[in-house]
Ligand SMILES: [Zn+2]
């Protein structure tokens with residue numbers, strides 16, 4: 001659907017089967033078109049492998065696809081998800097880090113399966129890998145899906161709450177890249193970085209405003225304000241931080257297909273003026289780094305204020 005200026009609908013955070021969603025990239029873009037989105041970003045975990053299929057589907061369905069990624073990082077012992085947009089995916093140093101993260105994700109799976117077996121759960125490696133045939137790495141969501149298929153739990157969230165989350169009996173730690181390193185690498189790849197759901201799940205309000213300010217110095221471009229993990233108070237505070245630091249404030253669904261309830265496409269959206277600022281910063285990052293970055297073709301008639 002082509003919106004007039006007032007109703008351009010933009011969702012900047014979604015996952016396909018290339019990570020832990022349940023739609024193929026093309027199915028995801030078709031679903032975005034069907035739900036009235038004009039612009040959708042594909043941000044699979046730690047991989048850009050779904051981009052070509054999503055971009056081709058965007059051309060077919062009249063939806064602008066913003067190529068992105070969500071990277072698992074570590075910030076002083078806290079897990080922080082970092083969204084990167086419009087980066088050159090061929091930057092070698094970036095790929096070294098992404099390969100290390102994906103390898104760490106896959107490497108812990110056998111240990112986690114062994115721990116589940118030790119708890120008396122009859123789960124095999126085949127049960128898990130059957131769930132991740134199209135994914136860049138096998139991880140906890142696929143173990144969760146196997147537990148659902150085996151009837152051990154009712155849904156993914158229950159699998160995490162009972163077995164797979166940090167502190168639960170089958171949890172195994174893994175590598176996450178330092179947040180500061182990834183902010184710098186995304187900038188060197190000519191892209192822009194946005195902290196995903198900065199205050200999601202924990203109510204500790206971390207990273208704090210001061211730490212977000214420090215990351216802005218390193219080149220952070222924005223923070224995801226409107227996300228299902230943020231209540232109204234968190235959204236208001238994060239919006240104020242974005243305004244004070246001149247950061248782009250985004251909003252998005254964090255859609256995972258049927259893998260995550262309450263995250264329907266377009267449930268939160270990004271203001272067109274904020275997308276315009278994000279694209280301007282990506283163009284500036286590309287010029288500064290000398291890296292060619294992917295372009296975004298807006299549907300006919302869609303103009304960003
Ligand atoms: Zn995330």
Ligand SMILES: [Zn+2]
Pocket residue numbers: 013014015070196254
């Ligand atoms: Zn996500």
